[in-house]
Amino acid sequence: MSDLLAQLAHRIGDTHVLTDPQTIQPYLTDWRKRYRGKALAVLRPASTAEVAAIVRLCHDAGVSMVPQGGNTSLCGASVPDTLGNAVVISLSRLRQIRQVDPVNQTLTAEAGCTLVEVQVAAAQQQRLFPLSLASEGSCQIGGNLSTNAGGVQVLRYGNMRELTLGLEVVLPDGQIWDGLRGLRKDNTGYDLKHCFIGAEGTLGIITAATLKLFPRPLQQCTAWVALSGPEDALQLLGQLQQRFSDRLTAFELVSDVCLQLVTQHIPGSRSPLEAPSPWYALLELSDGAPDDRLAGDLLATLAESPVQDAAIAQSEQQARALWLLRESISEAQRLDGPSIKHDIALPVSAIPAFLQDTAALLQHAFPGVRLQVFGHLGDGNLHYNLSHTRPGNVDLFDDEAQANRIVYDQVAHYRGSISAEHGIGQLKRDTLPHYKSALELKLMHQLKASLDPKGLMNPGKVLV
């Protein structure tokens, strides 16, 4: 094995083959600190050619490889297992913005660029790269692609998959596939990029991507509205989509339980409305017009909607304060104590019934359970978390398996997804076979065997 390390060091430089236990510790531990793995070494190539060279060496030596971006996976997808026979390949040094083409509205970035770096490069050309996530300062484009990242603007702009026109991938044997195209239409055979997007590094290593850009909106209007229930939220969503179409750039659902956690735990936060309401929506409209009609048009629509009260931001500062409430929910939950988390998707039309049925089942199983529900209603994506399965919220995780089973069985009943935007990784790997058909799993294994016959890429992730 020291032979291999020497060859790797020869190829990318001594200082980029890390083996010191303390130095490599951060690469082996996931962001949530649920998984602590082991590795032969952490490799830090600086270019696609270097990635290809080290992948070929590892491939020929039969050594497993764990690609890693910003290591912000919420499912343990980016850290190695505990066997210690894999190398971690960090893409952090591949951070060139290779091209920005404002007329074609495309940007080509290397995998190690952070999401913020891509946003900034687009903004410098008066363009928008719309993907936006809590971890955008540290997560990297390669990871965003490998998990098909979502976020708050999917409603308007789509997931990472929809934002991608082309890819460059180092295949498991070290060959480089140059699929970097900036085309809106291309029907010349199988669209291979879709194999690698969302594959969590199990089929190859994405080294660069050509991404879609958009014009930058010139005005936005942000509002926080009170709703009596999820049905009213759906009615409002439909009215806004009819009236504003894709100018509706976000529609977030927040339960009063979540808002209370925020105002209780986050200093300086307060409810935007006087009277509490069981549910709220945070909505955002965006327009490229230089006028200021958006707020008036929104008010007219709200007047005909089931909204009971509304606060419309009068300044960018007020808009940011509304968004901060939404973005503080995860932190407020953390400060409040442990919770069992689910990142699920449902057909939008099924959400009211799902919420009602599932709450009843959980209350029956865990009398007094507290549901902390929020999410991207426009995408049917709920963060469906629960705590207090027992008085005082003790021994919560002893109830996790049972709670997961109740929630995921309900998700399956409504033909939903047990992972809307976080992926599978290690966390849901053993759960997936319960909710995916045997045939679909078999097809996934066939694809894996076809592209990675030696099974070297990110072993133990996604597939059992």
Next chain:
Amino acid sequence: MSDLLAQLAHRIGDTHVLTDPQTIQPYLTDWRKRYRGKALAVLRPASTAEVAAIVRLCHDAGVSMVPQGGNTSLCGASVPDTLGNAVVISLSRLRQIRQVDPVNQTLTAEAGCTLVEVQVAAAQQQRLFPLSLASEGSCQIGGNLSTNAGGVQVLRYGNMRELTLGLEVVLPDGQIWDGLRGLRKDNTGYDLKHCFIGAEGTLGIITAATLKLFPRPLQQCTAWVALSGPEDALQLLGQLQQRFSDRLTAFELVSDVCLQLVTQHIPGSRSPLEAPSPWYALLELSDGAPDDRLAGDLLATLAESPVQDAAIAQSEQQARALWLLRESISEAQRLDGPSIKHDIALPVSAIPAFLQDTAALLQHAFPGVRLQVFGHLGDGNLHYNLSHTRPGNVDLFDDEAQANRIVYDQVAHYRGSISAEHGIGQLKRDTLPHYKSALELKLMHQLKASLDPKGLMNPGKVLV
């Protein structure tokens, strides 16, 4: 073989196993009448279960299968080869609209529904299914999916791939994969539907799909504008996208040569503008607002653009007349005589240089050549046709190989696509290896071998 036919007839009924030479002739000849194939029989199953049953019988007997929808392929993808050892599987009897969910904005249709039937089913629920093609009255959803169909509204709504949330597929061995999901987010492993979309029936038979719907626009504004050149068209496109974002639902480029062909050959057609101009754009804005601001907002934008003259439709009838000019170009070309056709895509920013360079190369090779250029500029998709390579337009197709080589080499130089929306089929199968890397072709063959190891699905299409 008569054994197999008897088994097939037993499964789907005598009257749906067609073998009479005259009866099956339409199934064996492509729409352009370039290809005339042979087949053992034409099979007309009525349900997914019947498709699965006959595919299993054919699979076990080692008999090739050619899936066929409306048989409107422009590349000969939907007719069998001349060996006569394949069966054609027509999906025309799978024509149920299984579900319309206006709140989730989804519709589930079987493969044999025509595109118009899907549009109508959506409209009945006050929703829009935006795919729109010249052949929409006869082309079928299964074929639209298998060719990843495009059309005039891709700019706003995307290709068929982007309009699809879930698929049901009969695999080459007769197993049914139920991937019919109506979810906007689902990150639970490899997204298998993308393997089958655009695969032209070479990996399995799509039997149903869950498609995205949209709110129906309440107002549209259609305009025909004069432009001095492609650079100005790009500038206008950028201005409209900045101002109207996705309310810009179409942006079509038309050369004066094409407009002249239309006014010359199509009775009742006339130029919308008094003075001729070398180029025109046909543009359409759509909005869900019940006001009538769109035309005024467009005028304000055009006033600051390089547009030299404009006709804005004042009624739906006038709008239809403008669209008819655009839609008559193909027919006008046909009436004018033969032409060599190319369906290409380029990065939008490369189009002015491509047009200039390529015209010069073609004029050099074929002095006096006439270029008939039009297309979906917003998608970078040009229909780049030429005629009169020799005086009197004689022996045109003797020059086809040389003309293709010039055009496609230029497309490759600008990193474009030799098939933007029509696919590969038989027509471009032997051309593809010249313009696709060996590695990408190898990956395509690997995927084919993985999903269709016996090579029975639509042989001789896409891949050599």
